[in-house]
Amino acid sequence: MTPEEAQAGLDARRAEIDRIDLQILRLLNERATAAGRIGDIKKQMTMAIYEPKREEQVFRNVLDNNAGPLSENAVRRLFERIIDEMRLLQKERNSKEVQR
Amino acid sequence: MTPEEAQAGLDARRAEIDRIDLQILRLLNERATAAGRIGDIKKQMTMAIYEPKREEQVFRNVLDNNAGPLSENAVRRLFERIIDEMRLLQKERNSKEVQR
Numbered sequence: 001m002t003p004e005e006a007q008a009g010l011d012a013r014r015a016e017i018d019r020i021d022l023q024i025l026r027l028l029n030e031r032a033t034a035a036g037r038i039g040d041i042k043k044q045m046t047m048a049i050y051e052p053k054r055e056e057q058v059f060r061n062v063l064d065n066n067a068g069p070l071s072e073n074a075v076r077r078l079f080e081r082i083i084d085e086m087r088l089l090q091k092e093r094n095s096k097e098v099q100r
Numbered sequence: 101m102t103p104e105e106a107q108a109g110l111d112a113r114r115a116e117i118d119r120i121d122l123q124i125l126r127l128l129n130e131r132a133t134a135a136g137r138i139g140d141i142k143k144q145m146t147m148a149i150y151e152p153k154r155e156e157q158v159f160r161n162v163l164d165n166n167a168g169p170l171s172e173n174a175v176r177r178l179f180e181r182i183i184d185e186m187r188l189l190q191k192e193r194n195s196k197e198v199q200r
Contacts, residue, residue, distance in 0.1 A: 006145045013138045014154070018161050020131045021179070024124060025162050028178060031120045032169050038113045045106045054114070061118045062125050069132045071192075074185045078128060079121070081181040085174045092171075 028082065035086040036093065049090070055083060128182065135186040136193065149190070155183060 001009075042049055059079060066075050101109075142149055159179060166175050 001141070001144060003145065006141050006147070009141045010138055013134045013141075014157075016134045017131055017138075017158070020127050020134065021158065021162050022165055024127050024131070024182070025166060025175065027120050027124045027127070028175075029167060029170050031117055031124070034113045034116045034120065036169065038110055038117075041101070041106050041109045041113075044101060045103065047106070057114075058117070058121065062121050065122055066125060067129060069136065069189060070129050070185065071189070074189060075125065075128075078181055078185055081178055082124070085170065085178055089169060089171070089174060 028085075031082070032086055032089055035090065039090045039093070043094070050087075058083065128185075131182070132186055132189055135190065139190045139193070143194070150187075158183065 039049065041047075059076060062075055062079055063072055066072060070078070139149065141147075159176060162175055162179055163172055166172060170178070
């Protein structure tokens with residue numbers, strides 16, 4: 001592999017990663033919107049916001065379907081972060097509504 | 101909204117989230133594969149593995165294209181986790197090869 005070929009290979013992979021990232025970003029925002037609707041329903045019905053059993057289902061869903069190369073632990077950490085951010089967004093939305 | 105309607109709404113949103121999660125999972129694994137190829141090229145060419153400038157580009161790409169509802173800080177934290185996991189996977193791969 002010449003340095004030029006190496007650089008072309010890096011550039012191609014990076015362009016691929018940038019495209020993948022925008023797809024991930026779009027899906028994360030879609031997920032946040034869907035989670036927000038769940039929050040709205042729960043609030044309207046005065047249901048419990050936090051349901052550990054549902055969280056288990058979320059992990060089961062992704063862990064049962066993980067083809068790799070990411071490890072089970074990596075997938076778990078990634079989805080912990082995702083779930084945390086959704087919960088934080090929901091909290092921020094709720095506290096803004098209280099302020100209004 | 102009756103309790104039955106609320107439950108149906110929750111079930112529909114959760115099914116949507118489960119589908120979104122599997123798409124996110126697939127893209128995360130695709131991203132890990134692309135990052136692995138970058139690592140292979142760099143190793144073959146004995147190039148620096150860690151490039152802070154590239155990391156800035158990755159954040160710029162997603163932050164410039166974030167339509168919300170996730171905040172800029174949320175997107176940054178999510179992609180920090182993603183980048184960290186890719187780097188960890190790469191480290192694990194490299195240390196396995198040294199052991200062989």
